[in-house]
Amino acid sequence: MRYRHFLKLLLAGAVALPVLAGPALANPTIVFDLGNGKILQHQEAFKRWYPASLTKLMTAYVAFRAIAAGEVQLDSPIKVTKRSAGEPPSKMGFKPGSVMRLDNALKMILVKSANDVAMAVGENIGGSQAAFAERMNTEARRLGMTGTHFVNPNGLFSPDQYTTARDLGLLVMAIRTEFPQYAPWFSIEGLAVGKKQIPNYNLLIGRYPGADGMKTGFVCPSGFNMIGSATRDGRTLVAVVLGEKSAVTRAETVARLLDHGFATPTPGWLTVAALPSYGDTTSVNNLNDEICRKKPAKEQSEAVTVGDKNAPKSPYRKKLDHVPTLVAVGLGGATGPKPKAMLDASGREYADVPLPNWRPDLPPPPGAEPAVIGSATAAQEPAKAVN
Numbered sequence: 001m002r003y004r005h006f007l008k009l010l011l012a013g014a015v016a017l018p019v020l021a022g023p024a025l026a027n028p029t030i031v032f033d034l035g036n037g038k039i040l041q042h043q044e045a046f047k048r049w050y051p052a053s054l055t056k057l058m059t060a061y062v063a064f065r066a067i068a069a070g071e072v073q074l075d076s077p078i079k080v081t082k083r084s085a086g087e088p089p090s091k092m093g094f095k096p097g098s099v100m101r102l103d104n105a106l107k108m109i110l111v112k113s114a115n116d117v118a119m120a121v122g123e124n125i126g127g128s129q130a131a132f133a134e135r136m137n138t139e140a141r142r143l144g145m146t147g148t149h150f151v152n153p154n155g156l157f158s159p160d161q162y163t164t165a166r167d168l169g170l171l172v173m174a175i176r177t178e179f180p181q182y183a184p185w186f187s188i189e190g191l192a193v194g195k196k197q198i199p200n201y202n203l204l205i206g207r208y209p210g211a212d213g214m215k216t217g218f219v220c221p222s223g224f225n226m227i228g229s230a231t232r233d234g235r236t237l238v239a240v241v242l243g244e245k246s247a248v249t250r251a252e253t254v255a256r257l258l259d260h261g262f263a264t265p266t267p268g269w270l271t272v273a274a275l276p277s278y279g280d281t282t283s284v285n286n287l288n289d290e291i292c293r294k295k296p297a298k299e300q301s302e303a304v305t306v307g308d309k310n311a312p313k314s315p316y317r318k319k320l321d322h323v324p325t326l327v328a329v330g331l332g333g334a335t336g337p338k339p340k341a342m343l344d345a346s347g348r349e350y351a352d353v354p355l356p357n358w359r360p361d362l363p364p365p366p367g368a369e370p371a372v373i374g375s376a377t378a379a380q381e382p383a384k385a386v387n
Contacts, residue, residue, distance in 0.1 A: 031257045040237070046279055048284040050222035052218050059109060075334055076339055078099065080116065102334075109121065155219065187211065203316040207315060208230060
């Protein structure tokens with residue numbers, strides 16, 4: 001019994017203190033070695049947090065799994081529905097009925113963080129937002145993401161959509177180890193849509209030595225979230241940072257954590273999967289007042305004006321020292337089979353038409369009430385502050 005008590009105290013101590021020395025961080029973080037899952041530093045790793053567009057990593061993972069299962073192909077058509085076209089920015093702005101290839105859709109999700117395209121992917125692969133969200137939650141449970149719940153595929157605010165830094169670490173490991181063929185998509189410097197150039201919101205790409213992924217996210221209640229990865233001398237480290245105050249400070253924080261990680265040749269003995277739960281695991285922080293209500297609208301966005309001489313100096317505000325490599329994406333070219341979820345029993349595509357409402361002068365029959373799974377936005381949260 002004494003040994004068990006000692007072991008419990010030892011684990012508690014390992015959890016409470018970061019492996020790396022340095023200033024304490026107030027927001028949830030975790031840094032780990034992708035090759036073996038061993039943790040180099042963590043803080044509040046089990047604290048629930050709104051994922052914002054980090055959600056799109058799970059959307060991509062479900063899509064990768066659907067491709068592997070033969071449900072869709074990279075050149076399968078993703079049709080923009082009325083529902084998806086109405087999602088707030090960040091978005092591509094394609095009209096309902098527009099069709100794109102699945103691989104192009106995923107690149108727009110990962111680089112531009114397009115909410116409309118993410119919803120279209122979810123509806124096409126899952127058949128509906130609710131059905132796709134259930135697939136997301138099924139995958140989360142399978143991966144051991146015990147502090148995570150999804151209701152939509154794009155990360156628009158919902159009080160019922162949350163995750164943790166540790167859970168996001170598990171998701172990153174699954175994506176990078178199960179589907180290494182898609183790794184280049186996470187390090188794309190920018191997209192070319194016709195004559196328009198769209199830079200990656202991940203400011204480390206092209207600026208931090210070895211940066212090769214993965215995703216950013218922002219809504220007012222979550223603050224600025226980021227998962228950054230980098231590879232040096234065959235060693236890949238991943239840093240998850242939640243709740244930063246701006247797009248630039250989150251990049252600086254991730255870079256600092258990665259620097260500390262690369263300076264530590266031997267990680268701790270705990271892995272992301274084996275890290276014992278600790279701290280507050282039930283409440284969710286809401287940073288809306290701090291992040292949005294006290295700041296001008298131009299600061300409520302992931303977009304950063306690089307090269308601004310009047311802005312505070314940072315290596316992540318500088319223009320790239322090279323011409324960015326752009327990947328061309330757009331509509332058309334979808335010659336592959338339609339997603340199975342969009343076909344009826346006879347193989348015909350479901351029509352994208354609104355369901356009729358029950359007559360207001362009559363009581364609705366059982367089952368006729370509209371089903372609402374979560375909500376994309378909350379009345380008190382500004383939809384404009386979403387990327």
